[in-house]
Amino acid sequence: MPESSTSDTRERLISSAADLIAASPGEDFSLRAVCDAAGVKMPTLYHFFGSKQGLIDAVVAHGFDLYLGEKSAMESSGDPIQDIRAGWDAHVAFGLANPGFYTLMYGKVRPGYSPAAQSRPSEILRGLADRAADQGRLVVPPEQAAAHVLVTNIGVTLRQIVLARPDPALSAAVREGTIAAITGTAERPAAPLTTAVEIAAARPEILGRTQTQLLVEWLTTIAAHQED
Amino acid sequence: MPESSTSDTRERLISSAADLIAASPGEDFSLRAVCDAAGVKMPTLYHFFGSKQGLIDAVVAHGFDLYLGEKSAMESSGDPIQDIRAGWDAHVAFGLANPGFYTLMYGKVRPGYSPAAQSRPSEILRGLADRAADQGRLVVPPEQAAAHVLVTNIGVTLRQIVLARPDPALSAAVREGTIAAITGTAERPAAPLTTAVEIAAARPEILGRTQTQLLVEWLTTIAAHQED
DNA sequence: ACAGAGCTATAGCATTGATATGAACGGAGC
DNA sequence: GCTCCGTTCATATCAATGCTATAGCTCTGT
Numbered sequence: 001m002p003e004s005s006t007s008d009t010r011e012r013l014i015s016s017a018a019d020l021i022a023a024s025p026g027e028d029f030s031l032r033a034v035c036d037a038a039g040v041k042m043p044t045l046y047h048f049f050g051s052k053q054g055l056i057d058a059v060v061a062h063g064f065d066l067y068l069g070e071k072s073a074m075e076s077s078g079d080p081i082q083d084i085r086a087g088w089d090a091h092v093a094f095g096l097a098n099p100g101f102y103t104l105m106y107g108k109v110r111p112g113y114s115p116a117a118q119s120r121p122s123e124i125l126r127g128l129a130d131r132a133a134d135q136g137r138l139v140v141p142p143e144q145a146a147a148h149v150l151v152t153n154i155g156v157t158l159r160q161i162v163l164a165r166p167d168p169a170l171s172a173a174v175r176e177g178t179i180a181a182i183t184g185t186a187e188r189p190a191a192p193l194t195t196a197v198e199i200a201a202a203r204p205e206i207l208g209r210t211q212t213q214l215l216v217e218w219l220t221t222i223a224a225h226q227e228d
Numbered sequence: 229m230p231e232s233s234t235s236d237t238r239e240r241l242i243s244s245a246a247d248l249i250a251a252s253p254g255e256d257f258s259l260r261a262v263c264d265a266a267g268v269k270m271p272t273l274y275h276f277f278g279s280k281q282g283l284i285d286a287v288v289a290h291g292f293d294l295y296l297g298e299k300s301a302m303e304s305s306g307d308p309i310q311d312i313r314a315g316w317d318a319h320v321a322f323g324l325a326n327p328g329f330y331t332l333m334y335g336k337v338r339p340g341y342s343p344a345a346q347s348r349p350s351e352i353l354r355g356l357a358d359r360a361a362d363q364g365r366l367v368v369p370p371e372q373a374a375a376h377v378l379v380t381n382i383g384v385t386l387r388q389i390v391l392a393r394p395d396p397a398l399s400a401a402v403r404e405g406t407i408a409a410i411t412g413t414a415e416r417p418a419a420p421l422t423t424a425v426e427i428a429a430a431r432p433e434i435l436g437r438t439q440t441q442l443l444v445e446w447l448t449t450i451a452a453h454q455e456d
Numbered sequence: 457a458c459a460g461a462g463c464t465a466t467a468g469c470a471t472t473g474a475t476a477t478g479a480a481c482g483g484a485g486c
Numbered sequence: 487g488c489t490c491c492g493t494t495c496a497t498a499t500c501a502a503t504g505c506t507a508t509a510g511c512t513c514t515g516t
Contacts, residue, residue: 107338110254147387148401177409222434280473
């Protein structure tokens, strides 16, 4: 069984690198330290990964496996918008729990450089946005909605990492602001009337059944005139 | 006049470093290259800045001077929300025009590390948020509004840098989504009722004066019950 | 048993950030 | 005028880093 030993060394190198990165998140790490921790010498590392960037890529891919592994356990609530919400929170939680991985994945800003593994969560998000668009839930093209969510989600996560201070309220505010922006809860001028109808219809005991029905009728009349 | 020469060498070092950084944005740079470009040897650099981080800090401070210099030219439109809009666009424009500086300022993500110079634009933003709050324009505490704007503004700028592709539509969408979120155009549960009242009151001819008055009264009743 | 492929070690290179030592220079005080 | 001292800068060097050339080891397939 050669693959046991080969795979073992490779995984041990990745695991050692991951440990070092997790031990000093955001800091640079030394290949020799990785080799010492793995009990190997440098040419072995170079045999498997070719360069430091190759090792980093492998570690990042490993990090995304972890991330998507956690995430896949709770997928598909049925509602794409709700899935985006859950994905947002999972994204932030992963970043705060694994700042070392996360800074490698999204914190190394360099023009034109985005690790290939980044595309996986991006495509999941794009799929959710497409489904939401199919259901008519979006007021912007699905690709822009996905980009909007991704950008703000990464932004709020990175910021919490650099400030070394989780801020659930901020994350929730940005999340809801983003979802409102792509679903257009804010900007349709006719929406307040529709919402008012829903609110009134939900509590018929306040005004009584008859008055509520009349209220709904009147509001609908006004809404009809608004379309002009 | 010794201060002429001292200041000269120091500035020349910063300028050389800035040039190198601008020449290969996001990449690491060598102190020897900086010294060669400035026509000095390394101990001179260490005399002025003490360490590489010291030089980076000086360059970052210089970058913020540039940024705030551009920005101060167009301050104070009178409306704090409008100022936030203009500040957003200036922020993105500076990041895209100076990706080297920008990645040093906001792209080096490391837990607990935020350059001191970052606080300057942050405080300007905080001031605008306070003014907006004084005018009753915000539905969230001013510190959270400022954090929300800063986070999303940085996020959308960093993303455009890593993708090496300006996306004005995305920037505008995120900007307006953020402003909507902090000014509460979207999320107050009582807002639809209030807005419906305004819409109905604005067009009394649709239902007639009496019915409109009654409608407003009923909507207000429901709104009062909503507060429970 | 033999050859070849895959894996690993020894040793070394060039570059990097950082420092110890000391020389040149100009102003301050006796 | 002369010495003293702080500022500024160069020579030389260190330790650590990423990377590689060469060669030896082990295991597999025939």
